Amino acid sequence: xxxxxxxxxxxxxxxxxxxxxxxxxxxxxxxxxxxxxxxxxxxxxxxxxxxxxxxxxxxxxxxxxxxxxxxxxxxxxxx
Numbered sequence: 001x002x003x004x005x006x007x008x009x010x011x012x013x014x015x016x017x018x019x020x021x022x023x024x025x026x027x028x029x030x031x032x033x034x035x036x037x038x039x040x041x042x043x044x045x046x047x048x049x050x051x052x053x054x055x056x057x058x059x060x061x062x063x064x065x066x067x068x069x070x071x072x073x074x075x076x077x078x079x
Contacts (some may be wrong), residue, residue: 013053013057015048017049017053018044020049021042021045021046021049024045024048024049025042025045028045
């Protein structure tokens with residue numbers, strides 16, 4: 001949950017996305033073939049949940065400001 005919170009800065013949205021990832025893991029468990037790494041499969045599900053969240057809310061994930069950034073928040077300058 002910590003990484004999704006860092007991306008959204010919204011506790012409730014992050015909690016919803018984490019629950020959605022686990023829901024999708026259960027719903028699509030038959031798509032995991034076992035030939036690849038489980039973490040990779042779970043990462044793809046989580047990435048898709050984040051993409052769906054961005055489409056639904058039209059809010060881009062927040063990324064940390066680059067090292068040496070002197071101009072306030074990175075999100076404010078991204079618009």
